[in-house]
Amino acid sequence: MSDTIYALASATGRAGVAVWRLSGEGSGTALAALTGKPPPEPRKARRVRLRDGTGEMIDDGLVLWFPAPHSFTGEDVAELHLHGGRAVAAALTARLGELGLRPAEPGEFSRRAFLGGKLDLTRAEAIADLVDAETAAQRRQALRQLDGGLAGLVEGWRSRLVRAMAHLEAVIDFADEDIPDTLLDQSVGEADSLRAEMAGHLDERRSGERLRDGIHIAILGAPNAGKSSLLNRLAGREAAIVSAQAGTTRDVIEVHLDLNGWPVIVADTAGLRDSACEIESEGVRRAEARAAGADLKLCVFDGALYPGLDAATLEMIDDATLVVLNKRDLMTEEVPAILMGRPVLALSAKAGEGMDGLAAALAETVERRFAVGPAPVLTRERHRKAVAEAVAALGRFDPALGVETAAEDLRLAARSLGRITGRVEVDEILDVIFHEFCIGK
Ligand SMILES: Nc1nc2c(ncn2[C@@H]2O[C@H](COP(=O)(O)OP(=O)(O)OP(=O)(O)O)[C@@H](O)[C@H]2O)c(=O)[nH]1
Ligand SMILES: [K+]
Numbered sequence: 001m002s003d004t005i006y007a008l009a010s011a012t013g014r015a016g017v018a019v020w021r022l023s024g025e026g027s028g029t030a031l032a033a034l035t036g037k038p039p040p041e042p043r044k045a046r047r048v049r050l051r052d053g054t055g056e057m058i059d060d061g062l063v064l065w066f067p068a069p070h071s072f073t074g075e076d077v078a079e080l081h082l083h084g085g086r087a088v089a090a091a092l093t094a095r096l097g098e099l100g101l102r103p104a105e106p107g108e109f110s111r112r113a114f115l116g117g118k119l120d121l122t123r124a125e126a127i128a129d130l131v132d133a134e135t136a137a138q139r140r141q142a143l144r145q146l147d148g149g150l151a152g153l154v155e156g157w158r159s160r161l162v163r164a165m166a167h168l169e170a171v172i173d174f175a176d177e178d179i180p181d182t183l184l185d186q187s188v189g190e191a192d193s194l195r196a197e198m199a200g201h202l203d204e205r206r207s208g209e210r211l212r213d214g215i216h217i218a219i220l221g222a223p224n225a226g227k228s229s230l231l232n233r234l235a236g237r238e239a240a241i242v243s244a245q246a247g248t249t250r251d252v253i254e255v256h257l258d259l260n261g262w263p264v265i266v267a268d269t270a271g272l273r274d275s276a277c278e279i280e281s282e283g284v285r286r287a288e289a290r291a292a293g294a295d296l297k298l299c300v301f302d303g304a305l306y307p308g309l310d311a312a313t314l315e316m317i318d319d320a321t322l323v324v325l326n327k328r329d330l331m332t333e334e335v336p337a338i339l340m341g342r343p344v345l346a347l348s349a350k351a352g353e354g355m356d357g358l359a360a361a362l363a364e365t366v367e368r369r370f371a372v373g374p375a376p377v378l379t380r381e382r383h384r385k386a387v388a389e390a391v392a393a394l395g396r397f398d399p400a401l402g403v404e405t406a407a408e409d410l411r412l413a414a415r416s417l418g419r420i421t422g423r424v425e426v427d428e429i430l431d432v433i434f435h436e437f438c439i440g441k
């Protein structure tokens with residue numbers, strides 16, 4: 001018998017209502033001991049008084065009873081809706097301890113749900129993502145995954161692989177039996193199309209992961225171009241120090257924004273220049289590292305110096321760059337429409353002019369580059385690695401080089417995919433053989 005665990009399911013601290021969850025075989029006994037009554041009718045709230053071991057009242061609240069297997073974890077689960085006060089929590093946890101329950105480890109309810117076959121790993125991850133979701137787009141993505149979008153996609157691929165494996169195994173194991181010759185061709189065709197489909201999901205921009213973790217935008221430019229002024233405008237607060245002294249910013253300063261539902265992390269960086277100062281040089285090194293790891297770059301030029309353009313900043317421009325010409329208020333020249341083949345956003349960070357245009361351009365760029373359609377996407381590095389492994393295994397697949405090795409490649413591909421949902425490999429191949437071909441006794 002596994003431990004019976006409990007945890008506060010709602011956030012800690014004072015609250016009108018706090019929800020406690022109990023899971024395990026001892027939940028029903030604990031509930032009865034707390035309430036002095038047998039557990040209520042399943043899934044129906046009942047108002048009760050909860051008491052400690054001496055009969056003193058702990059609280060007056062609602063309890064719900066979810067007997068196994070129809071619960072979140074698949075075990076007996078009880079839910080207590082009590083007042084969210086520290087003294088109530090202290091009295092309840094003391095009593096639960098006396099009754100032999102222990103506090104749950106982080107993620108233990110979901111872990112039990114997974115082990116109990118209630119959730120696959122992608123759905124368990126989706127719960128964590130939904131709890132962490134800060135923007136609407138993140139919430140939608142987590143809900144799609146929780147709904148089984150990703151699990152369905154991966155399981156669909158895997159069951160096709162298992163079928164292809166079964167066809168090959170049939171060729172190997174039952175060579176003397178009556179098996180159609182076309183089986184080998186079928187498995188080759190299926191492996192090819194599966195590989196193409198899976199490779200199509202290995203989106204190099206990692207949109208699903210970006211949406212989960214946030215899109216990294218680096219602000220880059222020469223000292224005094226107005227990078228920190230721009231960051232502060234985007235943040236709507238004085239996040240970074242602004243001064244007329246070149247080389248003000250050294251450390252990378254991050255600001256988290258919600259850009260039309262997209263989680264965005266904007267980083268202000270040190271002005272790019274060769275400096276004799278050790279600290280400033282380190283700042284420039286960090287700026288360059290940020291530039292290299294950024295999903296998008298904002299290259300900022302000092303409009304007061306235009307048509308002069310900083311060479312180090314020009315070098316940073318690529319197709320993931322938005323070009324900003326700052327200090328428009330000081331410009332004497334006409335604003336160019338295009339620089340280095342990129343459209344120019346002219347603005348004044350100091351005066352706050354042209355910021356709407358920048359916000360719109362950023363939102364549009366993020367939407368265009370990272371948009372996640374209704375189709376399920378890979379949302380974690382672990383998913384992407386597993387699919388990449390499966391694609392690699394299918395890339396090696398060639399029955400002409402030996403049916404046994406080819407079968408092994410399919411098996412490796414299926415195992416990689418199985419790791420995504422956490423599905424344990426059972427002997428499904430024989431199942432397919434026996435069910436589809438009726439071979440064997
Ligand atoms: N006139 C004008 N001045 C600006 C504008 N934006 C920034 N400045 C001024 O330019 C100077 C430098 O601004 P910062 O934001 O510190 O520039 P920075 O690029 O972060 O500079 P470093 O951190 O030193 O690399 C400050 O005096 C700002 O007030 C602008 O749009 N117009
Ligand atoms: K400065």
Ligand SMILES: [Mg+2]
Pocket residue numbers: 227228229240241242248249268269270271
């Ligand atoms: Mg700065």
